[in-house]
Amino acid sequence: MPICQNCGYQWRWSESLKLTFNYKSTCPNCNKKQYLTPKARKRSSLSSMLVLIPLACSTVINMSLPFYFVFSLVIFSITILLSPFYIQLSNEDEPLW
Ligand SMILES: [Zn+2]
Numbered sequence: 001m002p003i004c005q006n007c008g009y010q011w012r013w014s015e016s017l018k019l020t021f022n023y024k025s026t027c028p029n030c031n032k033k034q035y036l037t038p039k040a041r042k043r044s045s046l047s048s049m050l051v052l053i054p055l056a057c058s059t060v061i062n063m064s065l066p067f068y069f070v071f072s073l074v075i076f077s078i079t080i081l082l083s084p085f086y087i088q089l090s091n092e093d094e095p096l097w
Contacts, residue, residue: 002087006032016084020044024093034089038096043086047079 002011002019009029018025023036036044054071057063063071 001084002034002089004029004032004034005089005091006030006034011084011087011089013084016087017080019087020080020083032091034091035093037088037090038094040086040088041096044083047083050079051076 001013002016003009004011004027006027007030009027011028015025015028019036023041024033026032027034051072053075054063054068057071058068
């Protein structure tokens with residue numbers, strides 16, 4: 001789970017979930033703005049590529065369309081649900097590269 005770089009507060013899973021959709025958020029404890037580290041941002045963009053797995057599978061196995069959607073949705077949800085576990089915070093908005 002992410003830890004606030006300003007006050008050391010460990011963010012809750014539900015609090016860090018916001019960071020999955022927006023790379024910056026205010027700390028619930030000290031109200032200081034926290035940003036995702038470039039590393040964590042790169043990792044989250046990599047994990048969003050996991051959604052392509054069903055697409056790759058569909059070229060190998062002949063999947064029906066409803067199954068394909070369910071499969072993509074499951075992978076997408078797992079990616080979102082697990083993302084707070086690898087999030088790291090920074091006090092500054094660091095450039096990605
Ligand atoms: Zn804090």
